[in-house]
Amino acid sequence: MDWLDQQQQYFETLQNFGPRLWDGFLLTVQLTLVGAALAFVIAVILGLMAGSPNLWLRGPARVIIEFFRGTSLLVQLFWVYYVLPLFGLTLESAFTVGVIALGVNYGAYGAEAVRASLTSVASGQWEATVALSMSWPHKIRRIIFPQAWALMIPSLTNLLVHLLKGSAIVYIVGLNDFNWELDQLRRVTDAWFSYAFIGLIAYFLFALLLTQGMRLLEIRAKHRLGQGPTIREILSPTPKMPIASAHPGSAPLVPGGKAPGGQG
Amino acid sequence: MPTPTDPETPVIEFVDVEKRFGSNTVLKDLNFSVRRGERVTLIGPSGSGKTTILRLVMTLEELTGGYIFVDGEPLTHREKDGKRVAVSAKEQKHLRTRIGMVFQQFNLFPNMTVLENIIEAPIHVLGQSKSEATAKAHSLLEQVGLPDKANEHPMSLSGGQQQRVAIARALAMDPEILLLDEVTSALDPEVVGDVLNILRTVADTTNVTMLIVTHEMSFARDVSHKVMMFDGGRVVEEGAPEKIFSDPTHERTKQFLSAVLRDA
Numbered sequence: 001m002d003w004l005d006q007q008q009q010y011f012e013t014l015q016n017f018g019p020r021l022w023d024g025f026l027l028t029v030q031l032t033l034v035g036a037a038l039a040f041v042i043a044v045i046l047g048l049m050a051g052s053p054n055l056w057l058r059g060p061a062r063v064i065i066e067f068f069r070g071t072s073l074l075v076q077l078f079w080v081y082y083v084l085p086l087f088g089l090t091l092e093s094a095f096t097v098g099v100i101a102l103g104v105n106y107g108a109y110g111a112e113a114v115r116a117s118l119t120s121v122a123s124g125q126w127e128a129t130v131a132l133s134m135s136w137p138h139k140i141r142r143i144i145f146p147q148a149w150a151l152m153i154p155s156l157t158n159l160l161v162h163l164l165k166g167s168a169i170v171y172i173v174g175l176n177d178f179n180w181e182l183d184q185l186r187r188v189t190d191a192w193f194s195y196a197f198i199g200l201i202a203y204f205l206f207a208l209l210l211t212q213g214m215r216l217l218e219i220r221a222k223h224r225l226g227q228g229p230t231i232r233e234i235l236s237p238t239p240k241m242p243i244a245s246a247h248p249g250s251a252p253l254v255p256g257g258k259a260p261g262g263q264g
Numbered sequence: 265m266p267t268p269t270d271p272e273t274p275v276i277e278f279v280d281v282e283k284r285f286g287s288n289t290v291l292k293d294l295n296f297s298v299r300r301g302e303r304v305t306l307i308g309p310s311g312s313g314k315t316t317i318l319r320l321v322m323t324l325e326e327l328t329g330g331y332i333f334v335d336g337e338p339l340t341h342r343e344k345d346g347k348r349v350a351v352s353a354k355e356q357k358h359l360r361t362r363i364g365m366v367f368q369q370f371n372l373f374p375n376m377t378v379l380e381n382i383i384e385a386p387i388h389v390l391g392q393s394k395s396e397a398t399a400k401a402h403s404l405l406e407q408v409g410l411p412d413k414a415n416e417h418p419m420s421l422s423g424g425q426q427q428r429v430a431i432a433r434a435l436a437m438d439p440e441i442l443l444l445d446e447v448t449s450a451l452d453p454e455v456v457g458d459v460l461n462i463l464r465t466v467a468d469t470t471n472v473t474m475l476i477v478t479h480e481m482s483f484a485r486d487v488s489h490k491v492m493m494f495d496g497g498r499v500v501e502e503g504a505p506e507k508i509f510s511d512p513t514h515e516r517t518k519q520f521l522s523a524v525l526r527d528a
Contacts, residue, residue, distance in 0.1 A: 122371075124367060124369050124370075124371035125371060125373065127322075127324050127371060128367065128371035128372075128373070130324055130360075131322055131324075131364065131365040131367075131434070132364075132384070132385035132389060132433075132437065133357055133360045133361045133385065133437075134384075134385060134389060138388055142384065143373050143375070143384075146375040147374065147375055225374040225375055225419070226374050226417045226418065226420060227374075227419070
């Protein structure tokens with residue numbers, strides 16, 4: 001039997017396997033999206049705490065961040081699944097276990113991105129909030145975070161793709177995610193077909209979808225800060241004006257920096 | 265115990281103020297006071313501590329020694345049983361809402377429109393109603409010559425226009441004290457006059473106390489009641505602008521003025 005015939009046979013197998021594979025893929029999508037949502041909430045809370053001037057907030061945040069960054073996702077997964085029940089905390093669903101482990105692990109990484117972007121907001125912006133006597137929650141919510149948001153999206157995008165790929169590890173607590181189903185497919189076909197072809201393409205396309213979605217969020221966030229074009233202008237097949245002049249003489253390259261060719 | 269000594273309580277009083285950055289002493293044994301409605305300009309070479317004085321009053325820098333009083337009340341520390349004790353955050357905020365500042369780099373919030381920049385603090389810090397704050401903002405925009413820019417994005421304005429919005433934003437808080445920190449230094453020469461004229465009008469039509477750091481000597485001469493010449497963190501000479509500019513007594517002042525005025 002030559003190679004081509006074999007591939008054809010594999011595709012027939014794939015048809016029988018389709019529903020299982022699709023269910024696995026959906027589980028991976030759910031784990032990624034729900035895990036990322038939890039990670040984002042944790043990242044924002046820990047990131048704000050770590051960026052706070054108050055030692056009683058900053059200290060605990062640092063300990064939590066370093067702990068969850070410093071231990072592996074696999075170990076955390078085992079902890080949530082096998083060790084927490086010893087303390088009387090049993091999570092019935094393996095999905096919840098997976099989401100929690102992904103959430104705390106990537107949340108800790110995300111917290112660093114949040115904290116770093118808060119400190120990257122131009123010092124003049126912080127000073128203006130002092131000069132206007134704004135309280136800390138007020139200035140963070142209304143002034144600083146909206147600007148930090150545009151800065152943190154690229155880092156969060158990286159983490160989101162990592163989280164997608166990291167989610168493959170949950171098969172270890174008995175979840176039949178996409179990676180696990182691919183392994184089942186490999187048993188009846190071969191590693192090349194299952195992993196390097198079907199798996200690679202599916203993971204890649206989903207990751208691409210996520211990064212492009214995040215890119216649109218970033219464009220929108222920057223446009224709201226007066227930097228760069230709107231999403232509509234970007235997606236338009238016939239740009240009405242060159243991107244650089246969408247906001248004449250405005251967009252600072254560096255937050256708080258001077259506009260290129262600034263009109264004084 | 266250091267208490268305000270002037271019989272009619274000064275708006276700002278510095279008592280034995282010292283400011284160090286690490287081992288670098290920027291201000292030492294500084295004593296001066298500013299009366300209500302008085303406009304005082306600080307001149308001197310860069311690094312002489314002028315801007316630091318404004319930043320201390322705005323609580324953007326931490327005082328390392330001595331006391332600052334605003335309306336006779338301690339701004340950062342008070343003396344209690346022979347020790348310097350920090351005032352409460354609440355006390356400080358209470359005083360700080362009477363102080364406004366305009367920065368060299370404008371520091372408008374890029375995530376808000378011009379109008380939102382102006383009404384944000386009056387609504388959320390002073391508790392004004394939205395309609396009240398908006399009406400005031402429109403009249404201030406009129407005053408600074410930008411009545412049609414309320415819904416523009418700050419980043420789409422020129423530097424001179426941004427600075428005029430920043431002045432309106434500071435005035436919207438009805439400050440007793442207005443700190444002007446080199447407000448024209450980042451502007452194109454041709455728009456400097458517009459911004460200074462607006463400030464002249466503010467000086468003529470209100471009783472706001474002003475503490476000004478500027479390199480615009482003609483502006484200093486026009487608006488100030490008193491000019492203080494700084495060098496090396498100390499007051500070298502002070503007096504009425506006519507006296508300082510036309511007949512300075514101190515050699516250092518003569519040197520400085522001849523260097524600055526030669527360029528003018």
